Amino acid sequence: MKDLEYMKQAIELAKKGSGFTNPNPMVGAVIVKEGVVIGRGYHESYGGLHAERNALKNCNTSAKGAEMYVTLEPCCHYGKTPPCTEAIINSGITRVVIGTLDPNPQMSGKGAAILQRNKIRVETGVLEKECKALIRTFAKFITTGKPYVMMKYAMTMDGKIATYTKQSKWITGEKARYQVQETRHQYSAIMAGVNTVIQDNPLLTCRLENASNPVRIICDTHLRTPLNSRIVQSASTYSAETILATCSADENKIQQYLNKGCRIIQTSEKDGHVNLHELMGVLGKMGLDSILLEGGSMLNWSALQQGIVDGIQAYIAPKIFGGSHAVSPVGGIGVALPAEAFLLADTRFIPVGNDFLMESEVVYPCLQES
């Protein structure tokens, strides 16, 4: 019972690093001695001290003989900081409770084994599901080198993301829209299709104070993004990169976007558009661990079809737009039979003001991965 309680505290601490640790994971740690919490810490920002070292630094008394509760297995290698296992061993801690093992197959279990070899009692798997949820983007990135992709859209109860006149502002209420800003802060990048940019002229920034701005990516096969769009116009002063992913090799067009401060990523063509698989590889190499895919309909379909989507967040508003020409969240040709549906798992249904958020993980049968 106590283990669960302290691990819950460690999880809440870990969440404080949300949006600041990418591509590192969010991690929290609590140190307990004789039933009293003596130190708390979390991984606050990329390159900064790990949660375990912060918790040890914050101890108000010696940690000798204490227990540590940590959401992720302590690291045992030299990275930007020395191994946490070393700090734990030197501190005299006698028991370490771990939420989940390191998802990196080359590291998994090694930190726990080093602690055990040094006569520290180790227990793993306490609130494992919750601790795994904390590191889902990190787990995808570290095991594949590609970003975790969350497809996010807002739709009416009749499944429309815009009216037949292509108007989409606004579908959900203020609370849901605020939550989306928080999500933008958590992700390293936002990606949209060129039609959404032409239609809505969005900025795709995070409008929260003291938040990190995501890299902005437009999928634009033939470089149709208007040079006077807000996204291009703001590129040179924006705090993160603005990327156009394209198949175009038109030097004149490319130079115009470069002059405005945009970055160009060229991919091969897949089904007449930007090759999303290839794009994910390039973005992963750039260190982008997570992408919030904000559609629209055509890009969402391609992303699912090419197997790059890991999770889906559907905000559902209690409204009806109607209209057989009004777009739905996922367009394209669609599947021919119900049995061919993309399957979703681990679904959560959360009220957000007057709206609802339905969040799921995508389950790909192996053959859909190309």
Ligand SMILES: NC(=O)c1ccc[n+]([C@@H]2O[C@H](COP(=O)([O-])OP(=O)(O)OC[C@H]3O[C@@H](n4cnc5c(N)ncnc54)[C@H](OP(=O)(O)O)[C@@H]3O)[C@@H](O)[C@H]2O)c1
């Ligand atoms: N409610 C919401 O949450 C929400 C969110 C976003 C958008 N929207 C609405 O959605 C509408 C736009 O959706 P849309 O379906 O027309 O367009 P879209 O998905 O925004 O953009 C599609 C375009 O992106 C380009 N593209 C580049 N690479 C692609 C790839 N691999 N796969 C697919 N397309 C690729 C294609 O043009 P090229 O081949 O010429 O490059 C394609 O025509 C707007 O009305 C907007 O308001 C609503």
